[in-house]
Amino acid sequence: MFDNFDFDVIRRSLSYLFIDGMTFTLTLTGLGALGGLVFGTMIALMRLSGYRLLGRIAGLYVDLMRSLPLVLVIFWFYFLVPYIGQWLTGASRPIRVGAFTSSLVTFILFEAAYFSEIMRAGIQSISKGQPAAAQALGLTYSQTMRYIVLPQAFRNMLPVLLTQTIVLFQDTSLVYVLSIPDFLGAASKVAQRDGRLVEMYLFAAIVYFTISCIASYGVRRLQTRIAIVR
Amino acid sequence: MNYNWNWHIFLEPAPNGTGTYLDMLLSGLVLTIETAACAWIIALVTGSFIGVLRTLPSQAASWIGFCYVEFFRNMPLLVQLFLWFFVLPELLPRAAGLWMKQMSNAPFYTAAIGIGLFMSARVAVQLEAGVNSMPRGQKMAATALGLTTLQTYRYVLLPMAYRIVLPPLTSEFLSTIKNTSVAITIGLIELTGQARAMQEFSFQVFEAFTGATVLYLLINIVVVIGMRFVERAVAIPGYISGK
Numbered sequence: 001m002f003d004n005f006d007f008d009v010i011r012r013s014l015s016y017l018f019i020d021g022m023t024f025t026l027t028l029t030g031l032g033a034l035g036g037l038v039f040g041t042m043i044a045l046m047r048l049s050g051y052r053l054l055g056r057i058a059g060l061y062v063d064l065m066r067s068l069p070l071v072l073v074i075f076w077f078y079f080l081v082p083y084i085g086q087w088l089t090g091a092s093r094p095i096r097v098g099a100f101t102s103s104l105v106t107f108i109l110f111e112a113a114y115f116s117e118i119m120r121a122g123i124q125s126i127s128k129g130q131p132a133a134a135q136a137l138g139l140t141y142s143q144t145m146r147y148i149v150l151p152q153a154f155r156n157m158l159p160v161l162l163t164q165t166i167v168l169f170q171d172t173s174l175v176y177v178l179s180i181p182d183f184l185g186a187a188s189k190v191a192q193r194d195g196r197l198v199e200m201y202l203f204a205a206i207v208y209f210t211i212s213c214i215a216s217y218g219v220r221r222l223q224t225r226i227a228i229v230r
Numbered sequence: 231m232n233y234n235w236n237w238h239i240f241l242e243p244a245p246n247g248t249g250t251y252l253d254m255l256l257s258g259l260v261l262t263i264e265t266a267a268c269a270w271i272i273a274l275v276t277g278s279f280i281g282v283l284r285t286l287p288s289q290a291a292s293w294i295g296f297c298y299v300e301f302f303r304n305m306p307l308l309v310q311l312f313l314w315f316f317v318l319p320e321l322l323p324r325a326a327g328l329w330m331k332q333m334s335n336a337p338f339y340t341a342a343i344g345i346g347l348f349m350s351a352r353v354a355v356q357l358e359a360g361v362n363s364m365p366r367g368q369k370m371a372a373t374a375l376g377l378t379t380l381q382t383y384r385y386v387l388l389p390m391a392y393r394i395v396l397p398p399l400t401s402e403f404l405s406t407i408k409n410t411s412v413a414i415t416i417g418l419i420e421l422t423g424q425a426r427a428m429q430e431f432s433f434q435v436f437e438a439f440t441g442a443t444v445l446y447l448l449i450n451i452v453v454v455i456g457m458r459f460v461e462r463a464v465a466i467p468g469y470i471s472g473k
Binding site: 064067068069070071072075076079080083170171173174176177184188197198201202204205208209212213216 | 233300301303304305306307308309310312313316317320321404407408409410411412414415422425426429435436439442443446447450
């Protein structure tokens with residue numbers, strides 16, 4: 001079965017796969033998770049703010065993003081981001097946006113919807129006495145959130161947030177539809193150039209599997225360590 | 231925004247000769263639903279089996295269940311579809327591989343099976359949680375009544391477990407529908423694919439994607455409302471959502 005395999009094709013393309021491809025994937029994952037967390041927390045705060053209109057807008061955004069497939073959202077933003085850029089900079093024509101910026105904007109805005117639900121659960125899990133005590137101490141709303149509620153919510157939800165980041169890591173492979181050379185895209189380019197689909201896709205699968213396995217093992221260990229604290 | 235909006239585009243004939251652009255999107259919608267339905271059946275059947283394995287007291291059974299779930303959960307769906315579509319036919323004996331490659335509807339079958347197995351790992355985890363969330367007394371009472379393990383699951387544990395995990399299963403079903411769009415990469419022209427084709431033929435990017443977006447939202451609403459009826463219909467009085 002492995003007779004006419006050419007494992008050398010993997011060795012030959014290692015530097016392209018990891019230095020170009022995996023760097024793209026990991027940067028996109030890291031920045032996407034960070035941006036998604038920031039925007040997601042803002043959306044969660046909007047939903048819990050008590051202002052009906054703000055909450056409604058945030059809720060609609062989350063529901064919209066969560067009912068669309070990521071592939072469609074990637075296409076949407078790929079075409080929309082140049083126009084958003086034009087609108088923001090006041091340029092006369094849609095601006096040119098690189099593949100990385102476009103996919104980063106997509107993942108931040110898409111993941112914000114999922115991270116916001118996690119942060120909302122986290123904020124709601126904080127007992128009422130905490131913000132009440134903060135208020136009694138004379139802290140303002142933003143101080144209460146900044147120093148009391150959000151640090152605890154973030155800590156409680158850390159395992160879930162990290163699990164979502166692993167999902168994000170796997171989902172970044174979908175930028176393939178824009179023929180962007182992320183890790184899978186790079187593997188696929190080599191595969192098609194050298195006619196070595198089997199070797200390259202098997203290798204890509206093993207790499208994704210190994211990284212996700214190690215990461216989720218790490219999250220499980222973290223979970224047990226955090227569980228003891230409370 | 232200097233973009234030429236043309237909402238009448240949906241009623242104009244599409245160049246592929248199958249009617250209007252709207253017909254194109256609707257045919258994509260039908261394919262999305264068909265693929266999702268087949269994938270969901272596979273996910274539910276396989277996922278239930280693996281989920282039960284994970285709750286059995288046997289070490290071997292839960293080890294198999296653990297490996298299965300880890301295998302399907304730790305690879306991106308896109309990579310899994312590539313494995314089924316490009317790699318599997320090469321690894322099989324020549325005749326079988328050739329048969330797979332020449333199958334006329336290969337993208338559809340690959341998508342249904344690939345997405346089905348991918349989702350089955352998630353279904354398994356949900357069902358396992360459902361079974362484990364029931365008080366120990368249920369299983370003990372069943373054993374005390376002299377039911378075999380099979381009977382215990384069939385008549386005592388599973389009927390209740392499915393009802394408990396119905397809400398998370400609904401969102402897994404919605405994920406299945408959304409995940410069918412990944413099959414665009416192996417050449418399945420479902421709803422997202424048709425929207426992309428419409429965008430390429432007509433250059434009306436945002437109308438095409440808005441059309442697909444509206445259709446996806448409609449499917450979601452229909453599924454959510456439908457599942458609410460199912461939840462009410464199967465609710466047991468005095469339990470969870472039952473009244």
